[in-house]
Amino acid sequence: MTRTPEDLLDFACSALDEVRAQAPLVQCITNSVVTGFTANALLALGASAAMVDIPGEAGPFAGAASGLLVNLGTPTGEQREAMREAVEAAHVAGTPWVLDPVAVGSLPVRTPLSHVLRDLRPTVVRGNASEIIAVTGDGAGGRGVDAADGVDAAIPSARGLAKRTGAVVAVSGPVDVVTDGRDLVRVSNGDALLTRITGGGCALGAVMAAFAAVDDDRFATTVAAIAVYTVAAELAAERAAGPGSFQVAFLDELAAVDASTIRARAVLS
Amino acid sequence: MTRTPEDLLDFACSALDEVRAQAPLVQCITNSVVTGFTANALLALGASAAMVDIPGEAGPFAGAASGLLVNLGTPTGEQREAMREAVEAAHVAGTPWVLDPVAVGSLPVRTPLSHVLRDLRPTVVRGNASEIIAVTGDGAGGRGVDAADGVDAAIPSARGLAKRTGAVVAVSGPVDVVTDGRDLVRVSNGDALLTRITGGGCALGAVMAAFAAVDDDRFATTVAAIAVYTVAAELAAERAAGPGSFQVAFLDELAAVDASTIRARAVLS
Amino acid sequence: MTRTPEDLLDFACSALDEVRAQAPLVQCITNSVVTGFTANALLALGASAAMVDIPGEAGPFAGAASGLLVNLGTPTGEQREAMREAVEAAHVAGTPWVLDPVAVGSLPVRTPLSHVLRDLRPTVVRGNASEIIAVTGDGAGGRGVDAADGVDAAIPSARGLAKRTGAVVAVSGPVDVVTDGRDLVRVSNGDALLTRITGGGCALGAVMAAFAAVDDDRFATTVAAIAVYTVAAELAAERAAGPGSFQVAFLDELAAVDASTIRARAVLS
Structure with a gap:
């Protein structure tokens, strides 16, 4: 059954309360x-955060956690080992996990690692257009964490990646796109200030893991996470004087935003 | 001699000036x-901060530092080695050190490490109720960095830990408790927003190390650190719109709070 | 040809637009x-940031990046290897790089490492007075990241270091000094609040790398980076209530400051 944008908006409102x-x-x-920013975003939203990322602990913890984020931004040797261990334990325990393949494409450690992790059945994959193209194996990837490619250019890769892996795939950009390989929804909220602070995308991946923990419909929880996150960003941008005050206001809005505001402002199509 | 809450409040005011x-x-x-937040809290307060945490340097630095914080939040292999080295050098030099056994209980690397460090005579041990119970060896510990147990439930463990190790033990919660195994004081300040930002407890451990550096009475310096820290948090919460603005206001208040405000607002019993 | 302060101010204004x-x-x-603060400062200014710091990736990335910062604050084993790799690749590719020898002097890992890196022809070396003296090999260094020595005391070392290595050398302090071994310029902007937040100096090193990327005259780009950074700090301090709100305002000002404000407020001599 294909879910309508209206269904997904209803779901987002109740999922926020559930989180x-x-x-x-x-x-x-x-x-x-x-x-720090990621933990603060989770705490502001009302979730809990734990950065358990060493070998020997990452696995046991993933078996008990509600959700798991695996982000490849600065993958030290210990983190790479912890990632594999955590993903294995997440599978055994049924813990949903989000793969964020930061800056993959040409970098020679994280790119093959992202391909290994991609094939270990992530629940959600989130990246900008270049990263989604690169993790799929369809292109050469971006320039650091910037998105060289437009979101629309990544849709074929996103659909293919979703079909191949069973993951929900989210492409971040001025308009965010979510697909499970069949359905595709766009969320047209957010603000360019999210790209003028570090972690704007990375923390979204963590928030997707929080939402994935409260319902088994991960297409809907991923859309919900984006809607809540980007509406909070819009509200924050309206009262920010620049990237410094935006970051502060954003955490305040993540804590304050409620279902009625999401219903009024989220633009899903 | 048992110190009265009035004595400890007098001490806190002069210790703040001394820091x-x-x-x-x-x-x-x-x-x-x-x-970052920990360093900013120390700098705001008027102390200095140095994150020297690699093997080969942690020991020499601990011999010269005024105080040392050992926090088990993300204990990489290099950090674990640096911790042991720093603690040894702190003992030789007489540098006071604070042990913060973050999330110990069932995690299989940090929990035995916390027991080793516990027995190396920390000056102060700080944690939430679950962590204090677990580092003592009396329970199974908490859920990440949350406190599953109430502060009062941890008092027997705190007293036992203090007697066994010679450390001052501080249990963080809505009301903070400090004991040296004999005396016990409660500090009833702070705000729930401290639990909606990351590092609210971790930075307090660092502030305890700063206060421990200015006087040999570590029961009194630990109470003073908590009083100053939680009064600053209260003041910040009064003008914060959420966790983002709270964090900003808290650093401002740590820099601005003075002895007369501590005297007027700290609630010791 | 010796550049006048007026020339350098003109240059700073156009370099900001160029960045x-x-x-x-x-x-x-x-x-x-x-x-996090460093990335946020770069993004606020209008540059891009990527923390690629693992062996196997740091080299390839340095060959493609516009500029490189090597900061010795917490030099793990993997970072030390990544630094050497990145510096080699930067040389091959002609990528300008900034060396920030944090807390060198007596610490036994970073101090010899700073000497090795110093001799690998950095484009710019930035530090406080004690660090510049120590990286030159002229003294015993400072106390953590504080500057025990005054800026003027470091000028002979700074000149010698510039002559010996070919680097532009910047000494940070209440007044900043920049020399290429022959010319010497002072920038008399900034605010003491920059020393009450962590990363005030470290992020400046990153900003120097951003400016070095837009012009080959690295004496002029280094002066420009300091002028823009410290004028933004001054503007932020005027509306800050303490170190917390200063940090927020500083990021806002880095994003907002324009050439006409730099021209009106930068004090070069």
């Missing part, structure tokens, strides 16, 4: 640049 | 999530 | 405390 009621514990194996 | 006068240099071996 | 037009991609191999 706050359940406070899912999200394990983050993520890059050294955005650890 | 600002001496600007103690606090070495932090801490987790990757909170490094 | 925003080109959005140079700055690779940062930097310490775990300041990664």
Whole structure:
């Protein structure tokens, strides 16, 4: 059954309440640049965060966590080992996990690693257009964390990646696109200031893991996570004087935004 | 001699001035999530911060630092080695050190490590109730960095830990408890927003190390650190719109709070 | 030809526009405390940031990046290997790179490493007075990241270091000094609040790498980076209530400051 944008908006509103009621514990194996911002975004939203990212602990923790984020931003040797261990344990326990293939394309450590992880059945894959194309194996990837390619250019890769892996695939950009290989939804919220702070995309991956923890419909939870995150960003941008005050306002809005505001402002199509 | 809450409040006021006068240099071996916030809290307060956490340097630095924080939040292999080295050098030099056993309980690397460090005579041990129970060896620990157990439930463990190790033990929660195994004081300040930002507890451990550097009475310096930190948090919460603006206001208040405000607002019993 | 302060001010104004037009991609191999703030400062300014700091990737990335920062704040084993690799690749590709010898002096891992890197022809070396003296080999270095020595005391070392290595050398302090071994310029802007937040100096090193990417005159680009950075800090301090709000305002000002403000406020001599 194809879900309508209206269905997905209804779902997003109830999922936000559910995240706050359940406070899912999200394990983050993520890059050294955005650890603090990511944890603060999860806590602001009402979820819990734990950065358990060393070998020997990442696996046991993933078996008990509500959700898991695997972000390839600064993949040290210990993190790479922890990622594999956590993903295996997540599968055994049924913990949903999000793969964020930061800056893959030509970098020789993370690119093959992203291909290995891609084939280990992530629940969600999130990236900008260049990263989604590269993790699929369809292109050469971007320039650092910037998106050289437009979101629309990545849709064929996103659909193919979803079909091949069973993951929901989210392409971040001025308009966000989510597909499960069959359905495709666009979320037209957010603000360019999200690209003027570090971790704007990385923290979204963690929020997707929090939403994935509260319902088995991961196409709908991924859309919900984007809608809540980007509406909060829009609200923050309206009262920000620049990237510094935007970041502060964004955390405040993630904590304050409620279902009625999401219903009024989220633009799904 | 048992110290009264009034004595401890007097002490806290003068210790705050002393921290600002001496600007103690606090070495932090801490987790990757909170490094920036921890350093900013120390600098705001008027102390100095140095994250020297690699083997070969952690020991020499601990011999010269004014205080040392050992926080188990993301204990990489290099950090674990640096911790042991730093603690040994701290003992030789008489540098006070604070152990923060983040998320110990069932995690299989940090939990035995916390027991080893616990027995190496920390000056102060700080954690939430679950962590204090687990580092003592009395329970199974918490769920990530949340406190599953109430502060009062941890008091027997805290007293036992203090007697066994000689450390001052601080249990963080809505009301903070400090004991040296004999005396026990409660500090009833702070705000729930401290739990909606990452590092709210971790940075307090660093502040305890800064206060421990200015006086040998570590029961009194630990109470002073909590009083100053939680009063600053209260003041910040009064003008914050959410967790983002709270974090900003909290750093401002750590820099601005003075002895007369501590005297007027700290609630010790 | 000796450049006058007026020439350098003209240059700074056009270089700021150039950084925003080109959005140079700055690779940062930097310490775990300041990664987020450093990336946010680069993004606020209009540059791009990528923390590619693992062996096997740091080299390839440095060959493609617009500029490179090598900061010794928390030099793990993997980072030390990544630094050597990145510096080699930067030389082959002609990528300008900035060396920031944080806390060198007596610490036994980073100090010899700083000497090795110093002799690998950095484009710019930035540090406080104690660090510049120590990286030159002229003294015992400072106390953590504080500057025990005054800026003027470091000028002979700075000149000698510039002559010996071919680098432009910048000494940070209440007044910043830049020399290429022959010319010497002072920038008298900034605010003491820059020393009450972590990363105030570290992020400046990254900004120097961004400016170095847009013109081959690295004496002039280094002066320009300092002028823009410290004028933004001054503007932020005027409306900050403390170190927390200063950090927020500073990122806003880095994004907002324009050439006419730099021309009106930068004090070069």
